[in-house]
Amino acid sequence: MQEKVIEVQHLTKKFGEFTAVDHISFDVFKGEIFGFLGANGAGKTTAMRILCGLLESSSGSAKVAGYDLKYQSELVKQHIGYMSQKFSLYEDLTVQENIMFFGGLYGIPRMELKEKSSYLVAQLGLGNITNELVGSLPLGWKQKLAFSVAIQHQPKIVFLDEPTGGVDPITRRQFWDMIYEASSKGLTVFVTTHYMDEAEYCHRVSIMVDGRIEALDSPRLLKEQFKAATMDEVFHQLARRAKRNAE
Amino acid sequence: MKFRSKSFVFIFKEFKHVLRDRRSLFFLMAQPVMMMLLFGFALSNEVKESNIAVIDQSNDLETIKLIDRFEQSKYFHVAERLTNTNEIDRLFRQGRIRLAIIIHSNFANNLNHLNQGQIQIIADGSDPNTASIATSYLSAILRDYQNELLGDKKLPYSIAVETRMLYNPQLKSAFNFVPGVMTLILMLLGAMMTSVSIVREKEQGSMELLLASPINPIRVVISKAIPYLLLAFLNVVIILFIAVFVLNVPIQGSVFLLLMSSLLFISTTLSLGLFISSVTEQQQVAMFISLIGLLMPALVFSGFMFPIENMPKIMQIISNIVPTRWYYAIVRAIMIKGLGLSSIWKECLILAGMTFFFMTLAIKKFKPRLQ
Numbered sequence: 001m002q003e004k005v006i007e008v009q010h011l012t013k014k015f016g017e018f019t020a021v022d023h024i025s026f027d028v029f030k031g032e033i034f035g036f037l038g039a040n041g042a043g044k045t046t047a048m049r050i051l052c053g054l055l056e057s058s059s060g061s062a063k064v065a066g067y068d069l070k071y072q073s074e075l076v077k078q079h080i081g082y083m084s085q086k087f088s089l090y091e092d093l094t095v096q097e098n099i100m101f102f103g104g105l106y107g108i109p110r111m112e113l114k115e116k117s118s119y120l121v122a123q124l125g126l127g128n129i130t131n132e133l134v135g136s137l138p139l140g141w142k143q144k145l146a147f148s149v150a151i152q153h154q155p156k157i158v159f160l161d162e163p164t165g166g167v168d169p170i171t172r173r174q175f176w177d178m179i180y181e182a183s184s185k186g187l188t189v190f191v192t193t194h195y196m197d198e199a200e201y202c203h204r205v206s207i208m209v210d211g212r213i214e215a216l217d218s219p220r221l222l223k224e225q226f227k228a229a230t231m232d233e234v235f236h237q238l239a240r241r242a243k244r245n246a247e
Numbered sequence: 248m249k250f251r252s253k254s255f256v257f258i259f260k261e262f263k264h265v266l267r268d269r270r271s272l273f274f275l276m277a278q279p280v281m282m283m284l285l286f287g288f289a290l291s292n293e294v295k296e297s298n299i300a301v302i303d304q305s306n307d308l309e310t311i312k313l314i315d316r317f318e319q320s321k322y323f324h325v326a327e328r329l330t331n332t333n334e335i336d337r338l339f340r341q342g343r344i345r346l347a348i349i350i351h352s353n354f355a356n357n358l359n360h361l362n363q364g365q366i367q368i369i370a371d372g373s374d375p376n377t378a379s380i381a382t383s384y385l386s387a388i389l390r391d392y393q394n395e396l397l398g399d400k401k402l403p404y405s406i407a408v409e410t411r412m413l414y415n416p417q418l419k420s421a422f423n424f425v426p427g428v429m430t431l432i433l434m435l436l437g438a439m440m441t442s443v444s445i446v447r448e449k450e451q452g453s454m455e456l457l458l459a460s461p462i463n464p465i466r467v468v469i470s471k472a473i474p475y476l477l478l479a480f481l482n483v484v485i486i487l488f489i490a491v492f493v494l495n496v497p498i499q500g501s502v503f504l505l506l507m508s509s510l511l512f513i514s515t516t517l518s519l520g521l522f523i524s525s526v527t528e529q530q531q532v533a534m535f536i537s538l539i540g541l542l543m544p545a546l547v548f549s550g551f552m553f554p555i556e557n558m559p560k561i562m563q564i565i566s567n568i569v570p571t572r573w574y575y576a577i578v579r580a581i582m583i584k585g586l587g588l589s590s591i592w593k594e595c596l597i598l599a600g601m602t603f604f605f606m607t608l609a610i611k612k613f614k615p616r617l618q
Contacts, residue, residue: 052459074461082459087452092267093260104256105460159459 002029004063005156005188006051011060013046020046022211023060028157028204033179033189035199038208039239044192045161047208051190052159053077065156078106081150084161088146091135095121098134099149106153120148140171147178151187158182160191164198176201196232207235210244253462257470264444265474275440279432279482283489286424294380297345298326300338305354309364313350313392322384339371345381346370358396414499414583425490426578427551429483430571433509434545436479437516438523439537441472445524446533465610468524472517479513480506490582499585505578508595512574515598518605519570525612545571573597 006028013021020043028034038044049055051064053073062069065079089098099117100110108116121130124144126137134142143163151158160179164172176198179189191202199205199219206216215222215238219231226234265272299317303310317323326344329335335347347369351357358364368385370378414422445468448454457467483506490496498505519541527533546552548562549571555563566572573594580586580594588595 054455054458077459077461080459082456084452084455087456090260090453093263097260097263101256101260104253105457105462107253
């Protein structure tokens with residue numbers, strides 16, 4: 001049996017009368033790339049925010065990185081990384097300053113960070129940009145850099161909230177290469193995405209509809225189960241069942 | 248150790264944000280200078296060189312001497328000499344005069360024989376402040392004139408009224424506006440800039456990243472206030488510098504006490520800013536609340552523009568909860584009256600209480616998790 005790094009049981013989140021997340025249960029294993037899909041308003045962002053400790057659940061339980069979310073959320077936060085499409089890095093700070101800042105947040109010593117930052121930039125093949133403002137970089141570079149920054153404190157799990165939104169296909173491909181590399185080293189990747197071709201890259205995929213997980217398996221088995229050629233078809237078959245309007 | 252280095256990382260970043268944003272920085276530093284110079288040289292509630300119209304129906308030796316006195320003073324300029332009272336209205340309407348003086352016929356004769364000369368002053372009541380100031384200047388000139396006429400003679404009964412304007416003998420307006428400008432600038436900077444900068448993190452989504460990290464959210468918020476604390480303090484120093492060396496307003500009391508109480512007030516405004524940021528999600532809303540919700544009451548209720556004592560009872564009660572009122576009183580007490588801690592401890596205590604109150608509220612309200 002593989003090591004479980006996320007264990008979710010009957011997790012529920014209610015906003016007043018509205019049940020955004022409705023008794024979901026699933027496990028994610030170490031080193032897995034776990035795709036978390038769902039239409040807008042299906043509740044995937046809410047669920048992900050709960051797992052990152054950004055929101056409190058209404059009921060149910062979840063263990064992330066081996067710690068109970070309810071009672072050990074600080075420990076959870078120390079062992080996860082988080083990156084979202086909405087915001088990745090401070091645009092008015094330089095590449096190095098961003099690395100130093102986010103590293104500092106997780107308590108990485110300054111000296112170590114200084115060495116790391118030039119190594120990190122070199123590894124990304126971005127040339128000599130350590131002292132450039134992030135705002136001046138192309139979006140694709142920013143996202144790759146943001147991913148590196150999100151995992152520089154060596155978390156057990158990294159949560160990616162639509163990390164490749166608005167990025168060109170080539171850069172997306174490169175981004176996924178980075179994800180694969182990190183996962184091969186034992187990092188668990190929990191990713192939400194709108195791109196169904198990206199869903200094919202995941203080891204396992206869950207699809208949320210109206211706050212519930214309606215399907216969870218590897219892309220290959222899901223396609224067999226729904227008799228579909230692509231993940232896109234699987235997704236649409238499920239999404240059509242939704243009764244809720246998109247928010 | 249870990250606590251300190253993490254906080255340092257944060258404060259360092261905040262300074263970078265502030266220093267990189269050149270436009271805002273310029274605005275923050277130039278604004279007090281501009282306001283001081285504007286109030287110092289352009290806006291003034293001293294009424295100088297008022298144009299007046301004179302209707303001398305007597306035209307004798309005494310009235311000529313009297314009118315000459317008006318002209319001699321730096322406050323008046325006899326712009327029009329009329330013969331008909333009907334023209335006064337037109338001149339007022341055209342805005343060419345501030346006052347009209349009508350000297351009734353037989354002025355010298357009546358003065359010498361009946362001991363009673365009659366002069367009528369007509370002022371423009373549409374601008375009551377200016378009108379009453381100009382009228383009082385004119386009355387003073389008339390009083391001087393009368394005293395000279397009396398010479399050694401004594402009135403049978405007389406009450407000698409001698410007025411002395413304490414602390415500000417020349418009634419210089421700078422004495423009034425320097426504390427006022429300080430109060431407003433600090434309020435604006437402290438509350439608005441802090442709240443906007445925190446709400447910006449919420450709006451651009453970086454707050455999510457920070458909250459997903461193991462750092463204590465309270466520390467995030469407090470670190471954001473520190474650069475503004477220093478900036479605001481720097482502004483106090485600049486304002487005082489201009490006051491003393493450019494506008495010649497001396498600091499009568501202890502400079503140290505003034506700086507310390509300013510620091511206290513800055514803390515109050517910062518905690519207000521933190522409070523605003525804890526209840527809003529958009530920069531525009533934060534800005535709106537700071538401007539309309541804070542700056543307006545700050546202006547109205549500080550006592551800077553309108554004396555609080557003249558307000559209706561209900562407004563006076565409201566003014567008590569406006570922090571600027573207390574700081575304005577402190578600055579005036581120290582700077583203009585030269586008073587010490589013993590006279591301002593009450594105000595300081597109120598400000599400290601408010602700081603504590605808003606800080607507690609902000610921390611309670613600030614959700615460590617998103618909505």
